[in-house]
Amino acid sequence: MQIKNKIGVILNFALSGIFILLTVGCAYEPVKPWQRGVLAADSAQLVPDTLENESDEHIYFSKEAAKGGQGVGGGGCGCN
Amino acid sequence: MQLKHPKSIRRQLTIATSSLLVAAPLQSTAVETSADQMDDITVEISRLYYSEDDRVTVNKTQTLITNELSEDNRIKVNVTYDTMSGASPNGRIYTGGGDASGTVAVTTASGFSFNAANNASSASKKTWQTPFSDNRIAANAEWETSLTRLSKAVLSGGASFENDYESYNTSGRLLWDFNQRRTTLTGGVGYNSDTVKPAAGVPEGLGELWCGTIAIDLDWLSSCADHDQVFFKPANKTVLDYFFGITQVWNRNTLFQVNYSQSTESGYLTDPYKQISVVDPAFGNQELAILYEKRPDSRSTQSLFFKAVNVMSKKTTAYLSYRYFWDDWEIQAHTAGARFRFNLGSKSYIQPHFRVSYQTAASFSSSYISVDDSGFATEPQYISADHRLSEQGTVTAGIKYGRKLGKFGKFGARVEQMQHKYSNNILPDMKAWIVQFLLSMRF
Numbered sequence: 001m002q003i004k005n006k007i008g009v010i011l012n013f014a015l016s017g018i019f020i021l022l023t024v025g026c027a028y029e030p031v032k033p034w035q036r037g038v039l040a041a042d043s044a045q046l047v048p049d050t051l052e053n054e055s056d057e058h059i060y061f062s063k064e065a066a067k068g069g070q071g072v073g074g075g076g077c078g079c080n
Numbered sequence: 081m082q083l084k085h086p087k088s089i090r091r092q093l094t095i096a097t098s099s100l101l102v103a104a105p106l107q108s109t110a111v112e113t114s115a116d117q118m119d120d121i122t123v124e125i126s127r128l129y130y131s132e133d134d135r136v137t138v139n140k141t142q143t144l145i146t147n148e149l150s151e152d153n154r155i156k157v158n159v160t161y162d163t164m165s166g167a168s169p170n171g172r173i174y175t176g177g178g179d180a181s182g183t184v185a186v187t188t189a190s191g192f193s194f195n196a197a198n199n200a201s202s203a204s205k206k207t208w209q210t211p212f213s214d215n216r217i218a219a220n221a222e223w224e225t226s227l228t229r230l231s232k233a234v235l236s237g238g239a240s241f242e243n244d245y246e247s248y249n250t251s252g253r254l255l256w257d258f259n260q261r262r263t264t265l266t267g268g269v270g271y272n273s274d275t276v277k278p279a280a281g282v283p284e285g286l287g288e289l290w291c292g293t294i295a296i297d298l299d300w301l302s303s304c305a306d307h308d309q310v311f312f313k314p315a316n317k318t319v320l321d322y323f324f325g326i327t328q329v330w331n332r333n334t335l336f337q338v339n340y341s342q343s344t345e346s347g348y349l350t351d352p353y354k355q356i357s358v359v360d361p362a363f364g365n366q367e368l369a370i371l372y373e374k375r376p377d378s379r380s381t382q383s384l385f386f387k388a389v390n391v392m393s394k395k396t397t398a399y400l401s402y403r404y405f406w407d408d409w410e411i412q413a414h415t416a417g418a419r420f421r422f423n424l425g426s427k428s429y430i431q432p433h434f435r436v437s438y439q440t441a442a443s444f445s446s447s448y449i450s451v452d453d454s455g456f457a458t459e460p461q462y463i464s465a466d467h468r469l470s471e472q473g474t475v476t477a478g479i480k481y482g483r484k485l486g487k488f489g490k491f492g493a494r495v496e497q498m499q500h501k502y503s504n505n506i507l508p509d510m511k512a513w514i515v516q517f518l519l520s521m522r523f
Binding site: 003004006007008010011014015017018026027028029030031032033035036038039041043044045046048049050051052054055058059060063064065066067068069070071077 | 124125126128130140142144158216240242245247251253260261262268270321323327329330331332333334335337339341343381383384385386387388389390391397399400402403405407409411413414415416417418421429434436437438439442468469471472473474475480492494498500501502503512514516518
Protein backbone atom coordinates (compact mmCIF):
# COMPACT_ATOMS: atom_id res chain seq x y z
CA MET A 1 0.00 0.00 0.00
CA GLN A 2 2.88 2.28 0.81
CA ILE A 3 4.45 1.63 -2.58
CA LYS A 4 1.14 2.22 -4.32
CA ASN A 5 0.79 5.61 -2.65
CA LYS A 6 4.31 6.76 -3.39
CA ILE A 7 4.36 5.54 -6.97
CA GLY A 8 0.79 6.76 -7.43
CA VAL A 9 1.83 10.31 -6.63
CA ILE A 10 4.67 10.16 -9.14
CA LEU A 11 2.45 8.54 -11.78
CA ASN A 12 -0.24 11.15 -11.33
CA PHE A 13 2.36 13.86 -11.67
CA ALA A 14 3.72 12.28 -14.86
CA LEU A 15 0.30 11.77 -16.42
CA SER A 16 -0.75 15.30 -15.54
CA GLY A 17 2.37 16.58 -17.29
CA ILE A 18 1.55 14.58 -20.42
CA PHE A 19 -2.05 15.82 -20.38
CA ILE A 20 -1.05 19.46 -19.91
CA LEU A 21 1.58 19.30 -22.62
CA LEU A 22 -0.79 17.77 -25.15
CA THR A 23 -3.84 19.86 -24.40
CA VAL A 24 -2.35 23.25 -23.67
CA GLY A 25 0.74 23.21 -25.81
CA CYS A 26 -0.41 21.14 -28.76
CA ALA A 27 -3.63 22.16 -30.50
CA TYR A 28 -4.63 20.03 -33.47
CA GLU A 29 -3.68 21.37 -36.87
CA PRO A 30 -4.36 19.59 -40.21
CA VAL A 31 -0.82 19.99 -41.46
CA LYS A 32 -0.05 19.68 -45.14
CA PRO A 33 2.73 17.41 -46.39
CA TRP A 34 5.05 20.35 -46.99
CA GLN A 35 4.65 21.49 -43.39
CA ARG A 36 6.21 18.34 -41.90
CA GLY A 37 9.85 19.20 -42.13
CA VAL A 38 10.27 19.37 -38.35
CA LEU A 39 8.84 15.87 -37.89
CA ALA A 40 11.14 14.45 -40.58
CA ALA A 41 14.20 14.82 -38.37
CA ASP A 42 15.82 11.76 -36.81
CA SER A 43 15.24 13.25 -33.38
CA ALA A 44 11.49 13.60 -33.98
CA GLN A 45 10.85 9.90 -34.47
CA LEU A 46 8.73 7.97 -32.00
CA VAL A 47 11.70 5.65 -31.51
CA PRO A 48 14.77 7.78 -32.22
CA ASP A 49 17.20 5.02 -31.25
CA THR A 50 16.14 1.41 -31.93
CA LEU A 51 18.87 -0.31 -29.93
CA GLU A 52 18.38 1.90 -26.89
CA ASN A 53 14.65 1.19 -27.00
CA GLU A 54 15.17 -2.56 -27.41
CA SER A 55 17.62 -2.69 -24.52
CA ASP A 56 15.21 -0.89 -22.23
CA GLU A 57 12.30 -3.08 -23.21
CA HIS A 58 14.35 -6.20 -22.53
CA ILE A 59 15.39 -4.97 -19.08
CA TYR A 60 11.85 -4.01 -18.07
CA PHE A 61 10.45 -7.26 -19.48
CA SER A 62 12.93 -9.19 -17.33
CA LYS A 63 12.13 -7.39 -14.10
CA GLU A 64 8.42 -6.60 -14.26
CA ALA A 65 5.20 -8.50 -14.95
CA ALA A 66 3.94 -6.02 -17.54
CA LYS A 67 5.28 -6.02 -21.07
CA GLY A 68 4.69 -4.98 -24.64
CA GLY A 69 2.63 -2.21 -26.12
CA GLN A 70 5.02 -1.17 -28.87
CA GLY A 71 4.56 -4.05 -31.30
CA VAL A 72 4.44 -7.81 -31.67
CA GLY A 73 6.92 -10.65 -31.50
CA GLY A 74 10.50 -10.44 -30.37
CA GLY A 75 12.88 -12.87 -28.80
CA GLY A 76 11.84 -14.56 -25.60
CA CYS A 77 14.18 -15.39 -22.79
CA GLY A 78 14.30 -17.37 -19.60
CA CYS A 79 15.22 -14.20 -17.79
CA ASN A 80 16.17 -14.28 -14.15
CA MET B 81 26.83 7.13 -65.00
CA GLN B 82 23.45 6.97 -63.43
CA LEU B 83 23.68 3.25 -63.07
CA LYS B 84 26.98 3.58 -61.27
CA HIS B 85 25.62 5.95 -58.63
CA PRO B 86 22.09 4.93 -57.82
CA LYS B 87 22.69 5.56 -54.13
CA SER B 88 23.59 9.23 -54.49
CA ILE B 89 20.77 9.92 -56.89
CA ARG B 90 18.27 8.31 -54.62
CA ARG B 91 19.63 10.19 -51.66
CA GLN B 92 19.33 13.51 -53.42
CA LEU B 93 15.81 12.76 -54.58
CA THR B 94 14.85 11.62 -51.15
CA ILE B 95 16.19 14.68 -49.45
CA ALA B 96 14.54 16.91 -52.00
CA THR B 97 11.12 15.39 -51.55
CA SER B 98 11.24 14.22 -47.99
CA SER B 99 9.49 17.04 -46.28
CA LEU B 100 6.93 17.21 -49.06
CA LEU B 101 5.73 13.68 -49.26
CA VAL B 102 7.36 10.96 -47.33
CA ALA B 103 8.66 11.51 -43.91
CA ALA B 104 6.19 11.90 -41.13
CA PRO B 105 3.17 9.79 -42.10
CA LEU B 106 4.99 6.50 -42.31
CA GLN B 107 6.35 6.71 -38.81
CA SER B 108 5.48 3.94 -36.46
CA THR B 109 7.04 2.43 -33.39
CA ALA B 110 8.87 -0.25 -35.25
CA VAL B 111 9.46 1.39 -38.59
CA GLU B 112 10.86 4.85 -38.87
CA THR B 113 11.34 6.48 -42.20
CA SER B 114 12.97 9.83 -42.57
CA ALA B 115 15.02 11.47 -45.22
CA ASP B 116 18.30 11.04 -43.41
CA GLN B 117 17.71 7.33 -42.96
CA MET B 118 17.32 6.59 -46.68
CA ASP B 119 20.89 5.42 -47.16
CA ASP B 120 22.03 2.08 -48.41
CA ILE B 121 23.54 0.53 -45.29
CA THR B 122 23.40 1.63 -41.68
CA VAL B 123 25.34 -0.20 -39.00
CA GLU B 124 24.40 0.36 -35.38
CA ILE B 125 26.33 -1.11 -32.47
CA SER B 126 25.37 -1.11 -28.82
CA ARG B 127 27.25 -2.16 -25.74
CA LEU B 128 25.20 -2.28 -22.54
CA TYR B 129 26.24 -3.00 -18.98
CA TYR B 130 23.52 -3.77 -16.45
CA SER B 131 24.36 -4.36 -12.82
CA GLU B 132 22.14 -4.91 -9.79
CA ASP B 133 23.53 -4.36 -6.33
CA ASP B 134 24.58 -7.79 -5.05
CA ARG B 135 22.47 -9.62 -7.65
CA VAL B 136 22.52 -9.90 -11.44
CA THR B 137 25.06 -8.53 -13.92
CA VAL B 138 24.41 -8.51 -17.68
CA ASN B 139 26.69 -7.51 -20.54
CA LYS B 140 24.79 -7.05 -23.79
CA THR B 141 26.30 -6.47 -27.24
CA GLN B 142 24.01 -5.73 -30.17
CA THR B 143 24.57 -5.09 -33.85
CA LEU B 144 21.81 -3.86 -36.14
CA ILE B 145 22.39 -3.65 -39.88
CA THR B 146 19.83 -1.94 -42.09
CA ASN B 147 20.13 -2.34 -45.84
CA GLU B 148 18.02 -0.33 -48.30
CA LEU B 149 17.63 -2.81 -51.15
CA SER B 150 15.51 -0.47 -53.24
CA GLU B 151 13.04 2.35 -52.91
CA ASP B 152 10.42 -0.12 -51.71
CA ASN B 153 12.43 -2.76 -49.91
CA ARG B 154 14.49 -2.71 -46.79
CA ILE B 155 15.94 -5.46 -44.63
CA LYS B 156 17.22 -5.35 -41.08
CA VAL B 157 19.36 -7.90 -39.30
CA ASN B 158 19.79 -7.69 -35.56
CA VAL B 159 22.23 -9.88 -33.61
CA THR B 160 22.44 -9.87 -29.82
CA TYR B 161 24.88 -11.53 -27.45
CA ASP B 162 24.28 -11.44 -23.69
CA THR B 163 26.33 -12.75 -20.81
CA MET B 164 24.45 -13.01 -17.53
CA SER B 165 25.75 -13.90 -14.11
CA GLY B 166 25.20 -13.28 -10.44
CA ALA B 167 22.38 -14.33 -8.16
CA SER B 168 18.64 -13.95 -8.48
CA PRO B 169 15.95 -14.18 -5.77
CA ASN B 170 14.59 -17.74 -5.91
CA GLY B 171 11.40 -17.20 -3.93
CA ARG B 172 12.51 -18.74 -0.64
CA ILE B 173 11.71 -16.71 2.42
CA TYR B 174 13.96 -13.72 2.81
CA THR B 175 16.27 -14.06 5.77
CA GLY B 176 18.85 -11.44 5.08
CA GLY B 177 21.67 -13.94 5.34
CA GLY B 178 22.42 -17.64 5.41
CA ASP B 179 20.08 -19.81 7.47
CA ALA B 180 20.08 -23.19 5.80
CA SER B 181 18.51 -25.87 7.90
CA GLY B 182 19.42 -28.73 5.63
CA THR B 183 21.10 -29.76 2.47
CA VAL B 184 19.36 -28.52 -0.64
CA ALA B 185 20.57 -29.49 -4.08
CA VAL B 186 19.57 -26.71 -6.40
CA THR B 187 19.96 -26.78 -10.14
CA THR B 188 20.57 -23.34 -11.49
CA ALA B 189 19.84 -21.59 -14.71
CA SER B 190 23.25 -22.43 -16.06
CA GLY B 191 22.71 -26.10 -15.46
CA PHE B 192 25.10 -26.67 -12.58
CA SER B 193 24.05 -27.73 -9.13
CA PHE B 194 25.14 -26.37 -5.79
CA ASN B 195 24.42 -27.20 -2.20
CA ALA B 196 22.31 -24.64 -0.41
CA ALA B 197 23.60 -25.64 3.00
CA ASN B 198 27.14 -24.99 1.88
CA ASN B 199 25.94 -21.95 0.09
CA ALA B 200 24.51 -20.61 3.31
CA SER B 201 27.46 -21.46 5.47
CA SER B 202 28.94 -18.13 4.70
CA ALA B 203 27.04 -15.15 5.97
CA SER B 204 27.87 -13.34 2.77
CA LYS B 205 25.81 -15.82 0.77
CA LYS B 206 22.07 -15.96 0.93
CA THR B 207 19.70 -18.88 0.68
CA TRP B 208 17.02 -16.66 -0.83
CA GLN B 209 19.15 -16.22 -3.92
CA THR B 210 20.30 -18.72 -6.52
CA PRO B 211 23.57 -18.08 -8.31
CA PHE B 212 23.61 -18.56 -12.06
CA SER B 213 25.65 -17.93 -15.14
CA ASP B 214 24.41 -18.10 -18.70
CA ASN B 215 24.89 -16.75 -22.22
CA ARG B 216 22.26 -15.78 -24.74
CA ILE B 217 22.58 -15.29 -28.46
CA ALA B 218 19.68 -13.98 -30.49
CA ALA B 219 19.23 -13.06 -34.13
CA ASN B 220 16.33 -11.40 -35.86
CA ALA B 221 15.73 -10.50 -39.51
CA GLU B 222 13.09 -8.12 -40.83
CA TRP B 223 11.91 -7.35 -44.36
CA GLU B 224 9.90 -4.23 -45.09
CA THR B 225 8.26 -3.81 -48.48
CA SER B 226 5.77 -1.41 -50.06
CA LEU B 227 2.50 -2.97 -51.13
CA THR B 228 0.91 0.10 -52.67
CA ARG B 229 1.71 3.80 -52.69
CA LEU B 230 0.09 4.11 -49.27
CA SER B 231 0.69 0.77 -47.63
CA LYS B 232 3.51 -1.53 -46.71
CA ALA B 233 4.20 -4.81 -44.96
CA VAL B 234 6.87 -5.78 -42.46
CA LEU B 235 7.72 -9.44 -41.94
CA SER B 236 10.20 -10.67 -39.36
CA GLY B 237 11.55 -13.85 -37.83
CA GLY B 238 14.14 -14.69 -35.25
CA ALA B 239 15.52 -17.06 -32.68
CA SER B 240 17.11 -16.82 -29.26
CA PHE B 241 19.26 -19.43 -27.53
CA GLU B 242 20.40 -19.83 -23.94
CA ASN B 243 21.77 -22.90 -22.21
CA ASP B 244 18.36 -23.64 -20.78
CA TYR B 245 15.98 -21.75 -23.05
CA GLU B 246 15.16 -21.54 -26.75
CA SER B 247 12.79 -19.16 -28.42
CA TYR B 248 11.64 -18.84 -32.03
CA ASN B 249 9.49 -15.97 -33.20
CA THR B 250 7.82 -14.68 -36.33
CA SER B 251 5.64 -11.66 -36.88
CA GLY B 252 3.97 -9.60 -39.59
CA ARG B 253 2.65 -6.04 -39.67
CA LEU B 254 0.66 -4.02 -42.17
CA LEU B 255 0.80 -0.23 -42.27
CA TRP B 256 -1.67 1.92 -44.17
CA ASP B 257 -1.51 5.69 -44.61
CA PHE B 258 -4.56 7.86 -45.23
CA ASN B 259 -5.98 11.29 -44.37
CA GLN B 260 -3.35 12.94 -46.58
CA ARG B 261 -0.85 10.71 -44.86
CA ARG B 262 -1.46 12.34 -41.54
CA THR B 263 -2.73 9.06 -40.16
CA THR B 264 -1.21 5.58 -40.22
CA LEU B 265 -3.09 2.48 -39.16
CA THR B 266 -1.01 -0.51 -38.12
CA GLY B 267 -2.08 -4.08 -37.49
CA GLY B 268 0.16 -6.96 -36.59
CA VAL B 269 0.32 -10.50 -35.38
CA GLY B 270 3.24 -12.31 -33.76
CA TYR B 271 3.92 -15.86 -32.67
CA ASN B 272 6.55 -17.19 -30.26
CA SER B 273 7.40 -20.81 -29.60
CA ASP B 274 9.66 -21.28 -26.58
CA THR B 275 11.26 -24.29 -24.93
CA VAL B 276 12.31 -24.32 -21.28
CA LYS B 277 15.00 -26.93 -20.77
CA PRO B 278 16.81 -26.82 -17.44
CA ALA B 279 19.69 -29.26 -17.13
CA ALA B 280 17.81 -31.40 -14.60
CA GLY B 281 14.48 -31.12 -16.38
CA VAL B 282 11.42 -29.12 -15.49
CA PRO B 283 10.20 -29.74 -11.93
CA GLU B 284 6.64 -30.63 -11.12
CA GLY B 285 4.70 -27.69 -9.73
CA LEU B 286 4.53 -27.84 -5.91
CA GLY B 287 7.06 -30.68 -5.95
CA GLU B 288 9.35 -30.84 -2.91
CA LEU B 289 12.83 -29.51 -3.17
CA TRP B 290 13.70 -30.03 0.48
CA CYS B 291 12.00 -30.98 3.77
CA GLY B 292 13.22 -30.29 7.29
CA THR B 293 13.12 -32.55 10.29
CA ILE B 294 10.02 -31.03 11.87
CA ALA B 295 6.92 -33.01 10.93
CA ILE B 296 4.36 -31.20 8.85
CA ASP B 297 0.99 -32.44 7.77
CA LEU B 298 0.92 -31.59 4.10
CA ASP B 299 -1.10 -34.55 2.91
CA TRP B 300 -1.10 -33.13 -0.61
CA LEU B 301 2.59 -33.79 -0.80
CA SER B 302 3.53 -37.33 -1.71
CA SER B 303 6.19 -37.95 0.88
CA CYS B 304 8.11 -35.02 2.14
CA ALA B 305 10.82 -37.03 3.81
CA ASP B 306 11.65 -38.81 0.60
CA HIS B 307 12.84 -35.72 -1.16
CA ASP B 308 10.49 -36.87 -3.85
CA GLN B 309 11.34 -34.53 -6.68
CA VAL B 310 9.63 -35.17 -9.97
CA PHE B 311 11.11 -33.86 -13.15
CA PHE B 312 9.78 -33.88 -16.66
CA LYS B 313 11.30 -33.34 -20.06
CA PRO B 314 11.81 -29.85 -21.43
CA ALA B 315 8.56 -27.92 -21.49
CA ASN B 316 7.09 -25.69 -24.17
CA LYS B 317 5.14 -22.52 -24.23
CA THR B 318 3.65 -20.45 -27.03
CA VAL B 319 2.76 -16.78 -27.23
CA LEU B 320 0.32 -15.32 -29.75
CA ASP B 321 0.24 -11.52 -30.02
CA TYR B 322 -2.18 -9.18 -31.75
CA PHE B 323 -1.52 -5.51 -32.17
CA PHE B 324 -3.50 -2.55 -33.54
CA GLY B 325 -2.22 0.99 -33.60
CA ILE B 326 -2.86 4.43 -34.95
CA THR B 327 -0.15 7.01 -35.55
CA GLN B 328 -1.28 10.59 -36.03
CA VAL B 329 0.48 13.76 -37.10
CA TRP B 330 -1.19 16.08 -34.62
CA ASN B 331 0.37 19.32 -35.78
CA ARG B 332 3.61 20.34 -37.42
CA ASN B 333 5.52 19.75 -34.17
CA THR B 334 3.69 16.81 -32.64
CA LEU B 335 3.23 13.17 -33.48
CA PHE B 336 1.48 10.61 -31.32
CA GLN B 337 0.65 6.94 -31.34
CA VAL B 338 -1.94 4.80 -29.57
CA ASN B 339 -1.62 1.00 -29.60
CA TYR B 340 -3.77 -1.81 -28.28
CA SER B 341 -2.05 -5.18 -27.78
CA GLN B 342 -3.42 -8.56 -26.79
CA SER B 343 -1.28 -11.56 -25.98
CA THR B 344 -2.18 -15.18 -25.21
CA GLU B 345 0.42 -17.35 -23.54
CA SER B 346 -0.09 -21.07 -23.15
CA GLY B 347 1.90 -24.06 -22.00
CA TYR B 348 4.53 -24.17 -19.29
CA LEU B 349 4.47 -20.68 -17.76
CA THR B 350 5.97 -21.67 -14.41
CA ASP B 351 9.53 -20.59 -13.70
CA PRO B 352 11.46 -23.83 -13.09
CA TYR B 353 13.97 -22.06 -10.84
CA LYS B 354 11.53 -20.35 -8.53
CA GLN B 355 10.69 -21.90 -5.19
CA ILE B 356 8.48 -21.16 -2.22
CA SER B 357 9.08 -21.82 1.47
CA VAL B 358 6.69 -23.63 3.79
CA VAL B 359 7.04 -21.84 7.13
CA ASP B 360 5.75 -22.08 10.67
CA PRO B 361 4.64 -18.64 11.88
CA ALA B 362 4.58 -19.92 15.48
CA PHE B 363 8.37 -20.19 15.33
CA GLY B 364 9.25 -16.96 13.62
CA ASN B 365 8.52 -18.24 10.11
CA GLN B 366 10.97 -21.08 10.47
CA GLU B 367 11.45 -22.76 7.11
CA LEU B 368 9.98 -26.29 7.24
CA ALA B 369 10.12 -27.22 3.58
CA ILE B 370 10.89 -25.81 0.15
CA LEU B 371 8.60 -26.47 -2.81
CA TYR B 372 8.74 -25.54 -6.46
CA GLU B 373 6.31 -22.84 -7.49
CA LYS B 374 3.31 -23.51 -9.73
CA ARG B 375 1.58 -21.12 -12.15
CA PRO B 376 -1.45 -21.50 -14.43
CA ASP B 377 -0.79 -22.89 -17.90
CA SER B 378 -2.40 -19.97 -19.68
CA ARG B 379 -2.27 -16.21 -19.46
CA SER B 380 -4.06 -13.52 -21.40
CA THR B 381 -2.58 -10.02 -21.29
CA GLN B 382 -3.73 -6.72 -22.77
CA SER B 383 -2.25 -3.27 -22.93
CA LEU B 384 -3.03 0.22 -24.10
CA PHE B 385 0.08 2.18 -25.03
CA PHE B 386 0.35 5.87 -25.75
CA LYS B 387 3.40 7.72 -26.98
CA ALA B 388 3.93 11.28 -28.18
CA VAL B 389 6.81 13.27 -29.61
CA ASN B 390 6.65 17.02 -29.31
CA VAL B 391 9.31 19.27 -30.84
CA MET B 392 8.94 22.09 -28.35
CA SER B 393 11.55 24.33 -29.92
CA LYS B 394 14.66 24.10 -32.05
CA LYS B 395 16.54 23.14 -28.92
CA THR B 396 14.08 20.90 -27.10
CA THR B 397 12.15 17.75 -27.99
CA ALA B 398 9.94 15.85 -25.55
CA TYR B 399 9.10 12.13 -25.72
CA LEU B 400 6.25 11.03 -23.48
CA SER B 401 4.71 7.62 -23.01
CA TYR B 402 2.16 5.83 -20.88
CA ARG B 403 1.04 2.19 -20.79
CA TYR B 404 -1.82 0.55 -18.96
CA PHE B 405 -1.40 -3.21 -18.73
CA TRP B 406 -3.76 -5.84 -17.35
CA ASP B 407 -4.05 -9.63 -17.46
CA ASP B 408 -6.17 -12.52 -16.22
CA TRP B 409 -3.70 -13.22 -13.42
CA GLU B 410 -5.12 -10.02 -11.91
CA ILE B 411 -1.99 -7.99 -12.52
CA GLN B 412 -2.53 -4.37 -13.42
CA ALA B 413 0.36 -2.07 -14.22
CA HIS B 414 0.83 1.61 -14.98
CA THR B 415 4.02 2.79 -16.65
CA ALA B 416 4.88 6.37 -17.57
CA GLY B 417 8.06 7.59 -19.20
CA ALA B 418 9.53 10.91 -20.30
CA ARG B 419 12.63 11.91 -22.19
CA PHE B 420 13.67 15.46 -22.94
CA ARG B 421 16.29 16.14 -25.58
CA PHE B 422 18.17 19.41 -25.22
CA ASN B 423 20.34 20.27 -28.20
CA LEU B 424 23.76 21.71 -27.38
CA GLY B 425 24.47 23.43 -30.64
CA SER B 426 24.02 21.58 -33.91
CA LYS B 427 26.07 18.48 -33.16
CA SER B 428 25.37 17.29 -29.65
CA TYR B 429 22.62 16.97 -27.10
CA ILE B 430 21.84 15.78 -23.60
CA GLN B 431 18.72 13.81 -22.83
CA PRO B 432 17.40 13.20 -19.31
CA HIS B 433 15.16 10.17 -18.90
CA PHE B 434 12.58 9.51 -16.23
CA ARG B 435 10.38 6.43 -15.88
CA VAL B 436 8.03 5.21 -13.18
CA SER B 437 5.95 2.05 -12.95
CA TYR B 438 3.63 0.36 -10.51
CA GLN B 439 2.09 -3.10 -10.67
CA THR B 440 -0.34 -5.04 -8.49
CA ALA B 441 0.39 -8.63 -7.47
CA ALA B 442 -0.80 -11.72 -9.34
CA SER B 443 -3.72 -13.46 -7.64
CA PHE B 444 -1.48 -16.39 -6.68
CA SER B 445 1.50 -14.34 -5.56
CA SER B 446 2.54 -15.15 -2.02
CA SER B 447 5.71 -14.82 0.01
CA TYR B 448 5.40 -18.29 1.54
CA ILE B 449 3.04 -21.10 2.58
CA SER B 450 2.37 -21.05 6.29
CA VAL B 451 1.20 -24.00 8.39
CA ASP B 452 -1.23 -23.78 11.30
CA ASP B 453 -0.72 -24.98 14.88
CA SER B 454 -1.17 -28.58 13.83
CA GLY B 455 1.33 -28.26 11.02
CA PHE B 456 -1.35 -28.25 8.30
CA ALA B 457 -1.61 -26.09 5.21
CA THR B 458 -4.20 -26.15 2.45
CA GLU B 459 -2.93 -27.10 -0.97
CA PRO B 460 -2.82 -24.03 -3.20
CA GLN B 461 -4.00 -24.40 -6.78
CA TYR B 462 -1.24 -22.06 -7.93
CA ILE B 463 1.38 -20.20 -5.97
CA SER B 464 4.50 -18.20 -6.70
CA ALA B 465 6.87 -16.13 -4.60
CA ASP B 466 8.56 -14.67 -7.69
CA HIS B 467 9.16 -11.01 -6.89
CA ARG B 468 8.26 -10.08 -10.47
CA LEU B 469 4.68 -11.19 -9.83
CA SER B 470 4.41 -9.33 -6.52
CA GLU B 471 3.28 -5.79 -5.90
CA GLN B 472 6.16 -3.52 -6.83
CA GLY B 473 7.06 -0.06 -7.96
CA THR B 474 10.04 1.14 -9.92
CA VAL B 475 11.62 4.50 -10.52
CA THR B 476 14.26 5.01 -13.21
CA ALA B 477 16.26 8.16 -13.81
CA GLY B 478 19.17 8.77 -16.13
CA ILE B 479 20.86 10.96 -18.65
CA LYS B 480 22.21 10.47 -22.15
CA TYR B 481 24.76 12.39 -24.14
CA GLY B 482 24.64 12.17 -27.92
CA ARG B 483 26.84 13.57 -30.64
CA LYS B 484 26.99 13.50 -34.43
CA LEU B 485 30.11 11.96 -35.92
CA GLY B 486 30.89 13.41 -39.30
CA LYS B 487 28.10 13.52 -41.81
CA PHE B 488 26.65 10.04 -41.39
CA GLY B 489 27.56 8.89 -37.91
CA LYS B 490 26.35 9.37 -34.39
CA PHE B 491 27.44 8.37 -30.92
CA GLY B 492 25.51 8.11 -27.68
CA ALA B 493 26.30 7.24 -24.07
CA ARG B 494 23.90 7.04 -21.19
CA VAL B 495 23.85 6.12 -17.53
CA GLU B 496 20.70 5.35 -15.59
CA GLN B 497 19.70 4.03 -12.23
CA MET B 498 16.62 1.88 -11.67
CA GLN B 499 15.17 1.30 -8.22
CA HIS B 500 12.68 -1.43 -7.33
CA LYS B 501 10.53 -1.41 -4.23
CA TYR B 502 8.65 -4.56 -3.23
CA SER B 503 5.91 -4.88 -0.68
CA ASN B 504 4.23 -8.26 -0.15
CA ASN B 505 7.24 -10.22 -1.18
CA ILE B 506 9.35 -8.93 1.71
CA LEU B 507 12.48 -8.53 -0.36
CA PRO B 508 14.97 -5.75 0.17
CA ASP B 509 14.72 -2.91 -2.33
CA MET B 510 16.83 -3.39 -5.41
CA LYS B 511 19.00 -0.88 -7.20
CA ALA B 512 20.42 -1.37 -10.69
CA TRP B 513 22.78 0.64 -12.86
CA ILE B 514 22.47 0.78 -16.64
CA VAL B 515 25.34 2.04 -18.77
CA GLN B 516 25.09 1.96 -22.56
CA PHE B 517 27.25 3.08 -25.47
CA LEU B 518 25.71 3.44 -28.92
CA LEU B 519 27.42 3.96 -32.26
CA SER B 520 25.77 4.36 -35.64
CA MET B 521 27.41 4.75 -39.06
CA ARG B 522 25.89 4.99 -42.52
CA PHE B 523 27.66 3.87 -45.67
